[in-house]
Amino acid sequence: MFTAIPLYFGSFFGVVFERHLIAQIHLWCGLVLPIPVVGSLLGPWGAPMRRDLQRVNYWTRDELRWIRSMGRRALDADKFNPGQKLNTAFVGSSILVMLATGAMLQWFGLFPVSWREGATSVHDAFAYVLFAAIIGHVVLALAHRDALRSMLSGTVSTKWVRAHASAWAREEGLDDVETS
Numbered sequence: 001m002f003t004a005i006p007l008y009f010g011s012f013f014g015v016v017f018e019r020h021l022i023a024q025i026h027l028w029c030g031l032v033l034p035i036p037v038v039g040s041l042l043g044p045w046g047a048p049m050r051r052d053l054q055r056v057n058y059w060t061r062d063e064l065r066w067i068r069s070m071g072r073r074a075l076d077a078d079k080f081n082p083g084q085k086l087n088t089a090f091v092g093s094s095i096l097v098m099l100a101t102g103a104m105l106q107w108f109g110l111f112p113v114s115w116r117e118g119a120t121s122v123h124d125a126f127a128y129v130l131f132a133a134i135i136g137h138v139v140l141a142l143a144h145r146d147a148l149r150s151m152l153s154g155t156v157s158t159k160w161v162r163a164h165a166s167a168w169a170r171e172e173g174l175d176d177v178e179t180s
Contacts, residue, residue, distance in 0.1 A: 001134065003029060004127060030102045034095055056080055056088045079168040087133070094126050101126070 003026035040049050063082040066075040104111045104119035141148040150156045161169045
């Protein structure tokens with residue numbers, strides 16, 4: 001994101017680095033972006049993430065109703081609520097779309113002009129939406145300290161699980177445990 005700003009807004013060039021260096025950093029950051037995701041899925045250490053991806057890909061009828069109601073319906077939430085599932089799908093697909101369109105923009109000689117024009121529009125549109133989603137998540141994380149703490153520590157309290165993910169609490173046997 002930080003390398004995209006000066007590439008999109010030319011007036012930032014030369015403030016920190018020259019355009020060519022920023023473009024190279026942006027390119028390499030984009031190329032290696034999928035590596036942590038793929039790396040976290042491989043091997044025995046990836047088992048918890050693979051289980052979570054299976055959870056994210058499973059939608060109940062109640063979750064679909066909750067999405068259609070724009071969150072106004074009550075929901076017996078699982079470990080991941082429907083908003084988190086949608087965000088995961090969006091971010092995952094964005095990585096692929098940004099990688100593909102970025103490749104078309106970098107190695108433009110390999111693609112027809114119409115593809116490059118479309119790639120520019122799609123790359124820019126996804127970048128705007130990603131910027132908004134990331135900034136929104138940072139603001140929400142700062143507003144909800146329990147959520148921020150859980151992102152940094154990787155754990156949530158029993159009290160939080162019961163309040164926000166009741167179906168998961170029952171699955172984990174936390175529905176009858178006294179909160180700490």
